Amino acid sequence: xxxxxxxxxxxxxxxxxxxxxxxxxxxxxxxxxxxxxxxxxxxxxxxxxxxxxxxxxxxxxxxxxxxxxxxxxxxxxxxxxxxxxxxxxxxxxxxxxxxxxxxxxxxxxxxxxxxxxxxxxxxxxxxxxxxxxxxxxxxxxx
Amino acid sequence: xxxxxxxxxxxxxxxxxxxxxxxxxxxxxxxxxxxxxxxxxxxxxxxxxxxxxxxxxxxxxxxxxxxxxxxxxxxxxxxxxxxxxxxxxxxxxxxxxxxxxxxxxxxxxxxxxxxxxxxxxxxxxxxxxxxxxxxxxxxxxxxxxxxxxxxxxxxxxxxxxxxxxxxxxxxxxxxxxxxxxxxxxxxxxxxxxxxxxxxxxxxxxxxxxxxxxxxxxxxxxxxxxxxxxxxxxxxxxxxxxxxxxxxxxxxxxxxxxxxxxxxxxxxxxxxxxxxxxxxxxxxxxxxxxxxxxxxxxxxxxxxxxxxxxxxxxxxxxxxxxxxxxxxxxxxxxxxxxxxxxxxxxxxxxxxxxxxxxxxxxxxxxxxxxxxxxxxxxxxxxxxxxxxxxxxxxxxxxxxxxxxxxxxxxxxxxxxxxxxxxxxxxxxxxxxxxxxxxxxxxxxxxxxxxxxxxxxxxxxxxxxxxxxxxxxxxxxxxxxxxxxxxxxxxxxxxxxxxxxxxxxxxxxxxxxxxxxxxxx
Numbered sequence: 067x068x069x070x071x072x073x074x075x076x077x078x079x080x081x082x083x084x085x086x087x088x089x090x091x092x093x094x095x096x097x098x099x100x101x102x103x104x105x106x107x108x109x110x111x112x113x114x115x116x117x118x119x120x121x122x123x124x125x126x127x128x129x130x131x132x133x134x135x136x137x138x139x140x141x142x143x144x145x146x147x148x149x150x151x152x153x154x155x156x157x158x159x160x161x162x163x164x165x166x167x168x169x170x171x172x173x174x175x176x177x178x179x180x181x182x183x184x185x186x187x188x189x190x191x192x193x194x195x196x197x198x199x200x201x202x203x204x205x206x207x208x
Numbered sequence: 209x210x211x212x213x214x215x216x217x218x219x220x221x222x223x224x225x226x227x228x229x230x231x232x233x234x235x236x237x238x239x240x241x242x243x244x245x246x247x248x249x250x251x252x253x254x255x256x257x258x259x260x261x262x263x264x265x266x267x268x269x270x271x272x273x274x275x276x277x278x279x280x281x282x283x284x285x286x287x288x289x290x291x292x293x294x295x296x297x298x299x300x301x302x303x304x305x306x307x308x309x310x311x312x313x314x315x316x317x318x319x320x321x322x323x324x325x326x327x328x329x330x331x332x333x334x335x336x337x338x339x340x341x342x343x344x345x346x347x348x349x350x351x352x353x354x355x356x357x358x359x360x361x362x363x364x365x366x367x368x369x370x371x372x373x374x375x376x377x378x379x380x381x382x383x384x385x386x387x388x389x390x391x392x393x394x395x396x397x398x399x400x401x402x403x404x405x406x407x408x409x410x411x412x413x414x415x416x417x418x419x420x421x422x423x424x425x426x427x428x429x430x431x432x433x434x435x436x437x438x439x440x441x442x443x444x445x446x447x448x449x450x451x452x453x454x455x456x457x458x459x460x461x462x463x464x465x466x467x468x469x470x471x472x473x474x475x476x477x478x479x480x481x482x483x484x485x486x487x488x489x490x491x492x493x494x495x496x497x498x499x500x501x502x503x504x505x506x507x508x509x510x511x512x513x514x515x516x517x518x519x520x521x522x523x524x525x526x527x528x529x530x531x532x533x534x535x536x537x538x539x540x541x542x543x544x545x546x547x548x549x550x551x552x553x554x555x556x557x558x559x560x561x562x563x564x565x566x567x568x569x570x571x572x573x574x575x576x577x578x579x580x581x582x583x584x585x586x587x588x589x590x591x592x593x594x595x596x597x598x599x600x601x602x603x604x605x606x607x608x609x610x611x612x613x614x615x616x617x618x619x620x621x622x623x624x625x626x627x628x629x630x631x632x633x634x635x636x637x638x639x640x641x642x643x644x645x646x647x648x649x650x651x652x653x654x655x656x657x658x659x660x661x662x663x664x665x666x667x668x669x670x671x672x673x674x675x676x677x678x679x680x681x682x683x684x685x686x687x688x689x690x691x692x693x694x695x696x697x698x699x700x701x702x703x704x705x706x707x708x709x710x711x712x713x714x715x716x717x718x719x720x721x722x723x724x725x726x727x
């Protein structure tokens with residue numbers, strides 16, 4: 067089948083911008099990126115449905131008609147994206163209420179492990195005799 | 209008879225609506241949820257027997273032909289997954305009743321829990337039964353959306369932090385899934401699995417490989433296969449114990465199920481065996497090394513969860529009937545055992561106010577029943593004979609050695625090393641939390657530093673000296689008995705999984721059930 071190059075470029079730009087935004091730390095930007103990628107993929111569904119310009123599916127006809135199935139899928143995907151985005155925005159707001167920002171944060175325990183590694187300490191569970199180590203670690207303000 | 213396939217998807221959704229209506233009465237909500245899930249369990253048993261005797265059962269929703277409409281299919285694999293998942297879901301629901309008073313506090317909107325939980329169950333059932341890719345996507349989205357709500361239940365700071373990571377990763381995997389569906393449709397003109405089984409064979413090999421890789425990446429994120437597994441150990445432990453338990457038991461297994469289904473049905477002669485074997489090996493080894501380094505019971509369990517996903521992937525990668533049978537057996541075993549262990553971790557948290565190994569101790573003397581409930585599934589997880597974990601690993605090892613090439617042997621060696629390291633990690637938990645006497649009684653200062661659970665710990669520490677509530681202990685005990693029962697019934701179960709694997713390798717029963725004989 068022949069493919070509309072303009073649509074392909076649109077998909078590329080939308081997904082590219084989306085990926086850039088998803089790589090940000092702020093949840094709001096990630097969600098904007100998610101919406102952009104979602105729209106890009108929806109356009110991809112339009113490409114998958116074949117060439118543009120065919121009439122919609124109405125009654126019986128021998129002429130080629132546009133494929134309704136990808137349109138139905140794109141509609142479903144739009145609804146799902148809407149719902150998930152709404153939840154994500156609520157989460158970003160809650161995060162802002164709690165922390166004053168909506169950044170995606172690092173794993174706390176990973177941080178602890180990394181700090182131990184920098185100090186060249188053993189893990190809390192490694193040395194049975196010396197269980198004071200994790201307490202000092204944990205109360206370290208840095 | 210066929211129409212029964214619809215019940216596990218529709219009934220929980222109806223129940224969820226009813227629960228929302230009954231939001232003011234906790235008792236009525238409980239009755240509805242338990243009744244719905246009990247009916248689904250009964251349906252799953254009927255489906256299992258029927259699928260085993262008469263082959264796959266397919267329903268075309270709305271009467272549309274398979275390649276346009278939505279079909280739900282219950283073959284041996286799907287109905288076994290359905291049965292195990294609903295049994296686990298029901299037990300965890302009962303457990304959450306017992307915990308409700310303690311864990312969910314006064315400011316948590318408890319009325320949301322039941323509808324969301326039922327929607328999660330519907331999503332999982334839909335994913336297992338789905339006969340086409342797009343419906344599988346919808347099933348994933350349904351279960352993911354409800355899991356977003358459950359993992360951030362109450363909106364405490366720890367849960368919002370960990371939930372954000374989980375949600376962002378899930379969003380990315382969903383969008384990749386959508387992307388791969390668009391590509392599959394563009395290449396083949398259908399999303400029906402049974403039709404795809406034929407049409408993918410006609411594609412040029414490189415196009416087919418792109419589709420296969422896209423689907424594999426999608427499902428690997430959901431199943432937490434290395435290197436796409438880093439999100440799991442951080443996001444699971446902060447959620448309420450029953451939520452973590454059901455996530456650990458079911459959500460990653462839905463991903464593995466999707467891998468099994470697509471690999472066996474769509475890409476039977478895959479040339480990605482090497483990639484899958486390496487992924488399985490690395491998942492096992494790196495996951496378990498993470499578990500060894502942790503000092504919190506829930507995090508140890510999360511890392512073992514990641515690690516043991518590798519065993520199932522090993523069976524899929526080998527793609528022989530024995531390997532697939534072992535993988536299916538292992539999935540069943542792992543769903544029950546991992547769920548039980550997280551439930552027990554919840555009991556430990558309830559009993560001692562913490563799951564941090566540095567502050568636990570002496571539980572074997574203080575809570576002997578709890579210790580037994582931890583010890584049995586823990587040994588099962590590590591694969592000590594004669595438990596079902598050992599039998600599953602044995603089958604996978606036999607399949608790997610039968611394959612004979614050096615990479616398969618390497619993966620088997622890695623699986624044995626992983627089992628030993630699992631034993632080490634679990635024994636460490638056992639020694640420090642159960643056998644060793646508790647060292648420091650006053651841990652108020654250290655709890656502020658090391659705790660990931662925020663205020664919840666302080667609240668639960670008050671309840672420290674109480675006995676275990678029966679409402680939590682009995683469902684846990686029931687699941688322990690189920691996991692031991694898997695060992696006792698291992699013979700019939702394994703012959704069932706062998707038949708399921710045969711069905712997967714043949715592919716024709718599935719395709720014929722969906723498309724009819726006259727294709």
